[in-house]
Amino acid sequence: VEVIKDxxxxxxxxxxxxxxxxxxxxxFTELWRxxxxxxxxxxxxxxSRWLKEGDANxxxxxxxVKRRGRQNSILALRMGDRWVESVSEVRAAIVDYxxxxxxxxxxxxxxxxxxxxxxxxxxxxxxxxEVLATSDGNKSPGPDGFNFSFFKRFWDIIQGEVGLPPxxxxxxxx
Numbered sequence: 381v382e383v384i385k386d387x388x389x390x391x392x393x394x395x396x397x398x399x400x401x402x403x404x405x406x407x408f409t410e411l412w413r414x415x416x417x418x419x420x421x422x423x424x425x426x427x428s429r430w431l432k433e434g435d436a437n438x439x440x441x442x443x444x445v446k447r448r449g450r451q452n453s454i455l456a457l458r459m460g461d462r463w464v465e466s467v468s469e470v471r472a473a474i475v476d477y478x479x480x481x482x483x484x485x486x487x488x489x490x491x492x493x494x495x496x497x498x499x500x501x502x503x504x505x506x507x508x509x510e511v512l513a514t515s516d517g518n519k520s521p522g523p524d525g526f527n528f529s530f531f532k533r534f535w536d537i538i539q540g541e542v543g544l545p546p547x548x549x550x551x552x553x554x
Contacts, residue, residue: 384408
């Protein structure tokens, strides 16, 4: 940090040499790496503390729950041209909104018979392989707990075992 600060002060007085610019960039790289390590360490500490004290009846647990509650609060809502601020009015406005969903103004597109026919076809193994090849491996896991990284890595071994689950629709009759 001191090196960066000194070089910044020097840059205010005049241009830096190539070596000084490189030293400044290197300083920022090291600072960024250090800050990422510190952030990771703090995150790990918070997780280990939560695992240790989390659900126990401790002050830490109650403070965490209260903090989460404050973050999840809806203090006011705009209803038309006015603001609703009392807890009971906010609650009533939310319940009213979700009790009367409306689909007015939504233009639902209809599929042609050709599109229905194409979409009703069973998946081909090539399509599944293409999806695996083009997908980010870190996407969230499916119902079985495995993410794309697992399937990408072990596809040669498991491709014969993979099938569509029984709850997956095989097609739509029109």
